[in-house]
Amino acid sequence: MKAIECTAYGPPEVLKLIEVDKPIPKNNEVLIKIHATAVTASDIYLRSSELPLRYKIPMRLAIGIKKPRKSIIGLVLAGEIEDLGKDVKRFKKGDQIYGITGFNLGAYAEYTCMKETDSMAGCLALKPSNISYEEATVAAYGGLLALQYLEKGNIQPGQKVLIYGASGTSGTIAIQLAKYYFGAEVTGVSSTRNLDLVKSLGADKVIDYTIENNVPNEDQYDLILDAVGKMKTSEFKKNCKKALSPKGKYISIDDGDLKLYSSRLEKLKEFIEAGHFKTIIDRTYPIEEIVEAHKYVEKGHKTGGVVITF
């Protein structure tokens, strides 16, 4: 099968297309034929290891000191169960699934095996039936991040929420979850070219972060969610906290680790199947062009998700 090996931490060119044997599922595993994976912000950090020391050290301890010890990287997948071990009860052949592989990586390949228990740990679930495999990769990564941090914000219906970074993978989904799942009044912040998109996703108001002194009036938001993370900023973001209400919370998508709960992928599936959901795909590349895809995502301005197909 085709797979992408990460031969060292470094620029996109460290990624090499190789042929390896198709894996065989153990008794407690499913064999997944991967139809689509994604190049996420996390894949860039993982491959380049260009991170502040406080993130770099724990990441290298977790995934490999000099290079990823699991040389086939890739975090997000959507595909089909092709085979299963004899002890697997929760899935059957032909099930369409989506999820993330976590520290096991391995999604940059035509096939991978995951444990049945990964579904209890929140990494694997049946794919929403009304979206494609490509869209499901965006929904899994952006959806898990957005839902975790919006739940942390404990938003109540009618409260005011500001999403900074509303046009990224997690931002485009955070807008929709905040509006249609939590019932909030939502303001989305993006650069000029993405304002119309953010509005079309359900934002009640939009603000352009590239215009200086564009910070909204003080004391109004119950939650400000920074969906681009701590490594990207602007004058707007620096001043954003002034717009929080006295009891409002400011949460960054980088506060703590992605915590997986079995119910989140299932909640997202229900929400998506209920219809209030658009998945934004910026670009799709075939697996052979993974280096180009990493170069594009590394620029930091993708709109929605970047998908890789096999």
Ligand SMILES: NC(=O)c1ccc[n+]([C@@H]2O[C@H](COP(=O)([O-])OP(=O)(O)OC[C@H]3O[C@@H](n4cnc5c(N)ncnc54)[C@H](OP(=O)(O)O)[C@@H]3O)[C@@H](O)[C@H]2O)c1
């Ligand atoms: N907590 C965890 O465990 C965990 C796990 C995974 C990821 N993360 C974090 O989640 C972050 C978001 O990932 P993502 O894939 O959703 O983001 P993303 O898609 O990479 O974000 C891209 C978007 O960010 C916007 N952007 C770029 N620079 C900006 C700036 N200075 N100010 C405002 N917006 C800016 C771009 O919009 P414009 O082009 O319009 O500027 C673009 O649409 C990652 O960077 C990482 O820090 C956390």
